[in-house]
Amino acid sequence: MKTLGKYSMGLGDRFGHQGGAQLRAIIKASEKGIDITPVWNKSNREHNIIGTQPADVRIEADLVTKNAGFDKPYYVDADHINLDSVDRFIGASDFFTIDVANYIGKRADDKAILQYLSGVGKYTGDLKIPGTKLSSEISQLQVKQIAEKYLFAATKAGEVYKKIEKIKGTGNFITEVSMDEVAQPQTPAELLFILMMLASENIPVQTIAPRFSGRFNKGVEYAGDPQLFAKEFETDLIILDFAVKEFGLPENLKMSIHSGSDKFSIYPYIGSIIKKHDKGIHVKTAGTSWLEEIIGLAQSGREALGFVKELYFKSLEDIEELCAPYADVIDINISALPTRQEVLRWKSDKFSNALRHNTDNCDYNPDMRQLIHVAYKIAASQINDYVRLLEANEEVISACVYENIYKRHICKIFGLD
Ligand SMILES: [Zn+2]
Numbered sequence: 001m002k003t004l005g006k007y008s009m010g011l012g013d014r015f016g017h018q019g020g021a022q023l024r025a026i027i028k029a030s031e032k033g034i035d036i037t038p039v040w041n042k043s044n045r046e047h048n049i050i051g052t053q054p055a056d057v058r059i060e061a062d063l064v065t066k067n068a069g070f071d072k073p074y075y076v077d078a079d080h081i082n083l084d085s086v087d088r089f090i091g092a093s094d095f096f097t098i099d100v101a102n103y104i105g106k107r108a109d110d111k112a113i114l115q116y117l118s119g120v121g122k123y124t125g126d127l128k129i130p131g132t133k134l135s136s137e138i139s140q141l142q143v144k145q146i147a148e149k150y151l152f153a154a155t156k157a158g159e160v161y162k163k164i165e166k167i168k169g170t171g172n173f174i175t176e177v178s179m180d181e182v183a184q185p186q187t188p189a190e191l192l193f194i195l196m197m198l199a200s201e202n203i204p205v206q207t208i209a210p211r212f213s214g215r216f217n218k219g220v221e222y223a224g225d226p227q228l229f230a231k232e233f234e235t236d237l238i239i240l241d242f243a244v245k246e247f248g249l250p251e252n253l254k255m256s257i258h259s260g261s262d263k264f265s266i267y268p269y270i271g272s273i274i275k276k277h278d279k280g281i282h283v284k285t286a287g288t289s290w291l292e293e294i295i296g297l298a299q300s301g302r303e304a305l306g307f308v309k310e311l312y313f314k315s316l317e318d319i320e321e322l323c324a325p326y327a328d329v330i331d332i333n334i335s336a337l338p339t340r341q342e343v344l345r346w347k348s349d350k351f352s353n354a355l356r357h358n359t360d361n362c363d364y365n366p367d368m369r370q371l372i373h374v375a376y377k378i379a380a381s382q383i384n385d386y387v388r389l390l391e392a393n394e395e396v397i398s399a400c401v402y403e404n405i406y407k408r409h410i411c412k413i414f415g416l417d
Contacts, residue, residue: 001171002073002094003252004206004282005037007414010077010260011405012041012286014050014376015293015383016057017390019064021398022289025406027068034414038065039095041077041284044085045325050380054078058092075174079284080181083160090167095174097209097256098160101181103153112155113147116197123192123246131238138189146193153179154194158201171204176282178209180258181328186210188235192243199247207256207282210236216259218329219287219373220357220366222266230269237277254280259329261285262357267412283413285405287373291355292404294372296397297389298351304389305348312368313340315375322374330374336367357408 011022019040026038040061047053058076065074078089080099089096107113117140124138157177164173177198179186186194191210198205213232214224222229236255244253257263257270260283274281294311297304315322316337323330338354346354353363355372379386390397411417 002174003250004075004095004174004254004280005035005073006252006254006280007035008037008039008075008207008280008282009405009410010039010041010079010256010282010284010286012046012289013057013060014042014046014287014290015379015387015390016052016060017387017394018289018293018398018401019060020067021401022405023064023068023070024402025410027070028406029410029414029416030072032416034410034416035072036410037073037075039075039077039282041079041095041097041286043079043286044081044089046079046286046376049377051383054089054092077176079286080178081160083156083163086160086163090164094168094172095176096160096164097176097178098157098203099178099181100153100157101179103156104179104182105149106152107148108152108155113144113151116147116151116200117144119200120193120196123196129192129238129242132188132235142189143193146190147197150190150194151197154197154201157198158203161201161203174206175204176207176209176256177203177205178256178258180209180211180216182211183328184211185213185232188232188239191236192239195239195243195249196247199243199249204250206250206252207254208240209256209258209284212257215331216257216263216329217331217370218259218326219262219291219369221359222263223331226265226269229266230273233266233270234273234277237273237279240279241277252280254282256282256284258284259286261288261409264357264408264412267409268415271413271415281413283409285409287376288357288404288409289401290376291357291369291373292400293390293397295352295355296400297393298355299348299400300393300396301348304393305351307385307389308351309343309346311375311378312343312372314378315371316340318375318378319371322371322377326374330370332370333367336365337371338365338368357404
């Protein structure tokens, strides 16, 4: 039975060159006493935009772990897959993030809803979960509404799970269920009944990615009240614990935070709350390492700086097309983007400071950072030049990638220095 470690981190490496630097950050954390399981994730969307295959991620993960003599578990995550996209991931992946966002809100048939409701009586009325405010407020009507919104999605997750299980075999992969890419956050009460549905579908879910309150925009700070997030997150953790005991879900079931990179204001809360409840966490990051490639290229100057400037100019031209697939997870103020004329004059430091996620630096520009986050398609369209520059400037870039994952992420989440 594959069991995901207590702490794990989703690492995105769009162009397949930073796995070694990312792994160095994981190894460094382990030397400091924090064992984190690396999980290399790449979504179908990213594969399609870049033109890679899931097997490419497997090859890289196997190679970088072998080169580093890394003898602990690591995984390759088929990120955000559904019934239509799962097939090509099955061979290469051993971690599956089953995304049900598209099915939420579609109504299951009456018979299924009635059957589900017949088993929920115990959890309505005066149900009290110690440590949460969940109590008698849960009415049958409320649960019926939750079932109408989520039951169909849960059965779809069950179908995807069974499809994978049939080929890979029971216990040979990690299952995550994600529902973060939707407009409305799930309440803790919804989370409870969703977990019950997943359990009755016999999905051994080890991580679950809800949509939390506030915005988790790509590559930038959390937008919302960190204290409210902390309350919601803690309630959700208690729900998870309750669901494990009540519904027989895997003991190590934990929260997965999607678009989890760069959310510095909530990391201290996450760190202290998981410690308090002795829970694990999966923090999924993706484009943050791609941004470090651009920062490293800018720092390298000359041709590399020219390349990233051109990439930025092209992203200004293609802004609508680049942003469309990410509408729910970016928030770009177009008037705050520097113009072509300005950027033409920029030197290395100015360009990298605009992009590096250091809010103390007055040149930092979160709008430009989000635009570049989604602009990797442009690099993919000039892949030969891009890879040549990545390789020529590898030392500078991998130092940026390592520093970002270790210092700005791992150290802040786990309270290391
Ligand atoms: Zn996600």
